[in-house]
Amino acid sequence: MQDGEMKSARYPSLEGRVVLITGGATGIGESMVTHFARQGARVAFFDIQDDAAKQLVDGLAAEGCIAPLYFHCDLTDVAALRNSVDLVLAALGTVDVLVNNAANDQRHTIEEVTAEYWDSSMAINLRPQFFMIQAVLPAMRKARRGSIINMSSICWMIPSTGVPLYIAAKAAIVGLTRTLAHELGPEGIRVNAVLPGAIATEKQKRLVYTPKYNAEILASQALKLEIQPADVARLVLFLAADDSSAITNQSYVVDGGWV
Numbered sequence: 001m002q003d004g005e006m007k008s009a010r011y012p013s014l015e016g017r018v019v020l021i022t023g024g025a026t027g028i029g030e031s032m033v034t035h036f037a038r039q040g041a042r043v044a045f046f047d048i049q050d051d052a053a054k055q056l057v058d059g060l061a062a063e064g065c066i067a068p069l070y071f072h073c074d075l076t077d078v079a080a081l082r083n084s085v086d087l088v089l090a091a092l093g094t095v096d097v098l099v100n101n102a103a104n105d106q107r108h109t110i111e112e113v114t115a116e117y118w119d120s121s122m123a124i125n126l127r128p129q130f131f132m133i134q135a136v137l138p139a140m141r142k143a144r145r146g147s148i149i150n151m152s153s154i155c156w157m158i159p160s161t162g163v164p165l166y167i168a169a170k171a172a173i174v175g176l177t178r179t180l181a182h183e184l185g186p187e188g189i190r191v192n193a194v195l196p197g198a199i200a201t202e203k204q205k206r207l208v209y210t211p212k213y214n215a216e217i218l219a220s221q222a223l224k225l226e227i228q229p230a231d232v233a234r235l236v237l238f239l240a241a242d243d244s245s246a247i248t249n250q251s252y253v254v255d256g257g258w259v
Contacts, residue, residue: 008234013242015040018092020085022046022075022132023102024068025053027201028151031229032099033068034060035237043068044088046075046102075102075128076120085135094143095136097240100129100150100173105166118165125169129176133191137184146189147240150177152251154197157259170195174251181249190248192239197255200226222257 019036023029024045030052036043037060045068047053053070061067069091073084088095104124108117129150140146155163156171174193181191198217200209218224232254238244239252253259 009237011039011237011241011243014237014240017041017096017240018088018094019043019097019099019240020045020088020095020132020136021099021101022073022128025049025056025070027203028196028199028229028232029099029101030056031233032101032236035230035233036097036240037065037068038063039237040066041097042066042092044071044092045069046071046073046081046084048072048074075132076123078127078131081128081131082135085132089139094139096140096143096146098132098136098146098148099236099240100132100148102128103151103166103169105153105155105163107162108165109162110164113165121165122169125166126172126176129173133180137189140184140189141187144188146184147244148180148184148189148191149236149239150191150193152177152193152195154195154253154255154259157195157253177251178249185248190239190244192244192248193251194232194235194239195251195253195255196232197221197227197253197258199229199232199254201229217258220258221255225256227254227256 019041021029021032024033025047026049033043033045050072057068057070071084071087073080075081133148150173152173153170156167160167177191177193184191235252235254
């Protein structure tokens, strides 16, 4: 079954909503872009993978969806990030939903980490989450509503090894989510986190999904299945929709029962 073929919920409140997703060209982000577009949302997404982004946009337009807007944006450049958000606001008028998805889980040892490597890791895995929120806040405050979904990971809960800086960032995202939920709640803005487990993206299957690793995953999960990007995207749809209007300050795990 291909991504998106499973019969799933339709959320009328998402039709026409403006959804901004970082890291939307491939993997879980691609699935999110696809699912929101199929809900009738007006989607914009940031990435640096231009070819994959064009293929995604063209494919959704061919389906009859509102063609998502793609902006090439290096999220480690805060000025470029802010400029790209301004372009989204100019094109679509507002941002109703922000999904902070972009990340890089490059493996590294403790000994390999320099001050420069630390800074570059946080510059993609943590810093953009805050500055994306900061950039969309004026529009959400004006509307007196909004849904912000920050992508964390179960890696800090297991805990995983071999990616200590990535894990530190993903743990920090949960703390950031919780404090901002309380800061922004009085203005009608909800902030939640989603913590995926082992998700069978094309990148993960290419880089780490060996038979041994697959066996370890299935042994750890309560559900003996390969979790797909669509499984994460469907939860994000719910957290973006009005159906979850009373939900904020929460962290949702999608891991087949690993933790």
